[in-house]
Amino acid sequence: MRGQNYSLWSLLKHGFKNHQTWEPAWERVALKPSYDVVIVGGGGHGLATAYYLAKNHPGIGRIAVLEKGYLGGGNTARNTTIVRSNYLWDESAAIYEHSLKLWEGLTEDLNFNVMFSQRGVFNLGHTLQDMRDIERRVNANALQGVDAHVLNAQEVKEKIPQLDCSRSRRFPVLGASWQPRAGVAHHDAVARGFARAASRLGVDLIEGCEVTGMDIQNGQIRGLQTNLGAIKTERVGCVAAGHSSVLAKMAGLRMPLESHPLQAFVSESMQRVIDTVIMSNAVHGYLSQSDKGELVIGAGIDSYLGYGQRGSPHVIEHTAAAIIELFPQFSRVRMNRQWGGIVDVTPDACPIISKTSVQGLFFNCGWGTGGFKATPGSGHVFADMLAKGEAGPLSKAFSVDRFHTGHLIDEHGAAGVAH
Ligand code: FAD
Ligand code: PYC
Numbered sequence: 001m002r003g004q005n006y007s008l009w010s011l012l013k014h015g016f017k018n019h020q021t022w023e024p025a026w027e028r029v030a031l032k033p034s035y036d037v038v039i040v041g042g043g044g045h046g047l048a049t050a051y052y053l054a055k056n057h058p059g060i061g062r063i064a065v066l067e068k069g070y071l072g073g074g075n076t077a078r079n080t081t082i083v084r085s086n087y088l089w090d091e092s093a094a095i096y097e098h099s100l101k102l103w104e105g106l107t108e109d110l111n112f113n114v115m116f117s118q119r120g121v122f123n124l125g126h127t128l129q130d131m132r133d134i135e136r137r138v139n140a141n142a143l144q145g146v147d148a149h150v151l152n153a154q155e156v157k158e159k160i161p162q163l164d165c166s167r168s169r170r171f172p173v174l175g176a177s178w179q180p181r182a183g184v185a186h187h188d189a190v191a192r193g194f195a196r197a198a199s200r201l202g203v204d205l206i207e208g209c210e211v212t213g214m215d216i217q218n219g220q221i222r223g224l225q226t227n228l229g230a231i232k233t234e235r236v237g238c239v240a241a242g243h244s245s246v247l248a249k250m251a252g253l254r255m256p257l258e259s260h261p262l263q264a265f266v267s268e269s270m271q272r273v274i275d276t277v278i279m280s281n282a283v284h285g286y287l288s289q290s291d292k293g294e295l296v297i298g299a300g301i302d303s304y305l306g307y308g309q310r311g312s313p314h315v316i317e318h319t320a321a322a323i324i325e326l327f328p329q330f331s332r333v334r335m336n337r338q339w340g341g342i343v344d345v346t347p348d349a350c351p352i353i354s355k356t357s358v359q360g361l362f363f364n365c366g367w368g369t370g371g372f373k374a375t376p377g378s379g380h381v382f383a384d385m386l387a388k389g390e391a392g393p394l395s396k397a398f399s400v401d402r403f404h405t406g407h408l409i410d411e412h413g414a415a416g417v418a419h
Pocket of ligand 2: 083369370418
C-alpha cells in the first residue's frame with residue numbers, strides 16, 4: 001500500500017471502484033513443474049521462511065510456498081497474537097528472544113505495519129508454588145538477557161487496576177511475572193507482510209495447492225504430488241502446524257506430535273479498559289483487548305485429538321468462568337464470536353526444527369499453542385537450515401533426535417495456560 005492516500009475521500013473512491021485500482025499485495029502465479037526449494041504450508045512460519053530464504057540466501061534458486069487453503073488462513077488467522085520470550089530453559093529463551101528482537105524491527109524490515117504493540121505480558125501467580133516457579137523463571141530470564149520482573153500483588157494491582165486482587169478470592173493474586181517488551185501483533189498483517197515481501201523477492205506463492213504425496217527415491221526427496229499436479233524438487237521444508245504428522249506420514253516418518261483443537265473467543269467492542277496482556281495458569285484463562293476494543297480471550301487445548309477447527313462448549317464455559325474469577329465486572333460483557341484452530345503439540349512443549357532421515361526433507365513444527373510469537377524467528381532459523389542443510393546455533397537443540405536421546409527441553413510451565 002506504499003504511496004496510497006488514506007483520506008476518507010480516497011477510501012470511498014477506491015471502495016466504489018471495488019478496489020480495482022489497488023496494486024495486489026502479492027503476485028498470483030501458476031505452479032511451475034520444478035523448484036529448488038518448496039515450502040509446504042503458507043501460514044506465518046512458512047511465509048517467513050520463504051522471505052528470509054529469498055532475502056538472506058539469494059543464490060538458493062527458485063522458491064515456492066504451497067498452501068492448501070489461503071495464505072495465513074490456518075492458525076495464523078486464528079491465534080490470539082501474544083508475543084513474549086520469557087521461557088525457562090536457555091535453548092527456548094534464546095530462540096523466542098531472537099524472534100522478539102526480529103519483531104521489534106519487523107514493520108521497517110517488511111515495510112508493512114505488523115502492528116506490533118509492546119504493551120507487556122503478565123503471568124499471574126496464585127499460590128506459593130506459582131510464585132516460586134515465577135521467581136525461578138524470572139531469575140533464569142535475567143541470566144538469559146530477557147527482560148522479566150517479579151511483581152508482588154500490590155504492584156500488579158497498580159499496573160492492572162481492573163484486576164480483582166482481593167485476598168478473599170478463591171484464587172487470590174499473590175504476584176506475577178511481567179515482561180514489558182512482550183505484547184501483541186496483528187496476525188493477518190504479519191502473514192500479508194511476509195507474503196508481500198517474499199513475492200517481491202520472486203517467491204511463487206501458490207494458494208489452493210494441497211500436497212498429497214511425496215516422491216522419495218533412495219532416501220532422497222525428488223518431488224511432491226499436489227492437487228495441481230506433480231512437481232520436481234530436491235529440497236522441501238514442511239511448515240504445516242496441525243497437519244505436520246499427516247505430511248510426515250507421506251514420507252513414511254512418525255513425528256512425536258499430537259494435533260488438538262485450541263479455541264478462542266472475543267467479546268463485543270468496548271472502550272479501552274485493558275492495556276496489557278494477562279495470563280493465569282491457575283485459574284486457566286488469558287485476555288487482552290484488541291485495537292477494535294474486543295476482549296480477546298482463550299485458555300487451553302481441548303483434550304481430545306482431531307483435525308476439526310472447532311472445540312467443545314465446556315471449554316468455553318470454563319474459560320469464561322476463569323476470566324470472571326479475575327475480572328468479575330466482565331460477567332456483564334457479551335461474547336461475540338468463537339473459533340478454533342488445530343495445534344501440534346510435542347511431549348516437551350517445544351518445537352521440532354529438524355532435518356529428517358530423508359535427504360532434503362526438513363520439518364519445522366510442534367510449536368503447539370505458542371508459535372505465533374516465534375513467527376519471524378522460526379522463519380529466520382528454518383531458512384538458514386534449508387539453505388545450509390544443517391541446524392544452526394539456535395535450532396540445533398530442537399532436532400527431532402532429542403526424543404531418542406532424551407535431551408528434552410521441558411517448557412510445559414512457560415508454554416503456559418494454553419498448553
Ligand atoms: P498455520 O497458520 O496453521 O500454517 C500452516 C499452514 O499449512 C496452514 O495454512 C495449512 O492450510 C497448511 N497446510 C497443511 N497441510 C498442508 C498440505 N498438505 N499442503 C499444503 N498446505 C498445507 N501462539 C502464540 O505465540 N501466541 C498466542 O497468543 C497464540 N494463541 C493461539 C490461539 C489459538 C486459538 C490457536 C489455535 C493458536 C494460538 N497460537 C498462539 C499458536 C499459533 O497460532 C501457532 O503455533 C502458529 O500459528 C503455527 O505456525 P503457522 O502460523 O505457520 O501455522
Ligand atoms: O504462547 O503465550 C502463549 C499463548 C497465549 C495464548 C496462547 N498461546
